[in-house]
Amino acid sequence: MSKHKGKMVKKQIPEEMTVNVKNGQLESLLKQYTAENTAENLGKLVTCIHHSRVLIPATLNEKKQPVPCLIKNTNGGTFMPVYTSKGQIPQDAKSPGILNMPYIAINHMALTPELQTAGIVINPFSDNLIFKPELLQRIEETEQKLRQQKQAGVQKKTVQLTEEQYLVFERNQFEFRFLPGCLFREGGAFIEELCGKKEEYIDRLYEESYQQKRMYPYLPEEFSVMIMNISEELLMASIDLPARDMGANSCLRIYIAWNGQEQKGRYFTIERGREHPVLGELTSNGKHIDHGEAPAEGAQLQKVIDLIEDERRHTS
Numbered sequence: 001m002s003k004h005k006g007k008m009v010k011k012q013i014p015e016e017m018t019v020n021v022k023n024g025q026l027e028s029l030l031k032q033y034t035a036e037n038t039a040e041n042l043g044k045l046v047t048c049i050h051h052s053r054v055l056i057p058a059t060l061n062e063k064k065q066p067v068p069c070l071i072k073n074t075n076g077g078t079f080m081p082v083y084t085s086k087g088q089i090p091q092d093a094k095s096p097g098i099l100n101m102p103y104i105a106i107n108h109m110a111l112t113p114e115l116q117t118a119g120i121v122i123n124p125f126s127d128n129l130i131f132k133p134e135l136l137q138r139i140e141e142t143e144q145k146l147r148q149q150k151q152a153g154v155q156k157k158t159v160q161l162t163e164e165q166y167l168v169f170e171r172n173q174f175e176f177r178f179l180p181g182c183l184f185r186e187g188g189a190f191i192e193e194l195c196g197k198k199e200e201y202i203d204r205l206y207e208e209s210y211q212q213k214r215m216y217p218y219l220p221e222e223f224s225v226m227i228m229n230i231s232e233e234l235l236m237a238s239i240d241l242p243a244r245d246m247g248a249n250s251c252l253r254i255y256i257a258w259n260g261q262e263q264k265g266r267y268f269t270i271e272r273g274r275e276h277p278v279l280g281e282l283t284s285n286g287k288h289i290d291h292g293e294a295p296a297e298g299a300q301l302q303k304v305i306d307l308i309e310d311e312r313r314h315t316s
Helices: 024-035 039-050 103-110 133-151 163-186 188-209 297-315
Strands: 002-004 007-009 053-060 066-068 078-082 097-102 120-122 129-131 224-229 234-240 251-259 264-271 278-282 288-293
Touching: 024 039, 024 129, 024 163, 024 288, 039 103, 039 133, 053 078, 053 103, 066 097, 078 103, 097 103, 103 120, 103 133, 129 133, 163 188, 163 251, 163 264, 188 224, 188 234, 188 251, 234 297, 251 297, 264 297, 278 297
Parallel strands: 078 120
Antiparallel strands: 002 007, 053 066, 053 097, 120 129, 224 234, 234 251, 251 264, 264 278, 278 288
């Protein structure tokens, strides 16, 4: 609290220091590495998380001090869970508290021999990416070198995204997080807007998702939305995305399936891929499913319908 003209003014805590911390770039890199496990993608991910603040569930010990909650996998391994945002934490989580901490501090804790952890698991209920002790140790060693350089007066270079990189980053955020989030969160209301306003609606949603709206580059004419009533139950929407500002995993097309009877949606992606287009799917909990190489353009819709019918037969 500070005084201002005779009044007590409450200092506002920066959002990145609260449980509402946002880690859009980190989550995009997580998705990129999950889709393509290369050393380059891992390096980008580790560099980003190294300097990020994240969330960790905690409880109180007998001294009323917060201590991290650990989780076990099906093989009995104990891991320290790390969440990139509050939305990644299950609503029925049993831990009484959530701590906002620098990732590097959690990395250090996970290496503490007393805890006997098998590593860190990032977003265990979606990305479920494990950092094993060997990687944690490398991150710890890198942090020690950075501290030594800082003490020696070596200035750390600041890496900024170019405009081209920023547009690709925002595109991945929209295609793999924002748009599927709208479908699974709003359901029938989203489908109604999509069917009624088509390209105008997608363009508006895309611009809303931009962090720096002045840089939004598209027009409604650069999108193409086709609505198809496949059966009494199944409606399909095909959404073609702009052909520019594409990264390796950007979407060429998105197929949205809506079962009006069950009020249930599915979100499929035709991703550019490095060697050939890939047919993917985003689930309601944010998990990415790789359905393999995408068929030729004229056969894509039928392939998506076949996947839907296969699941219906297996669950009926």
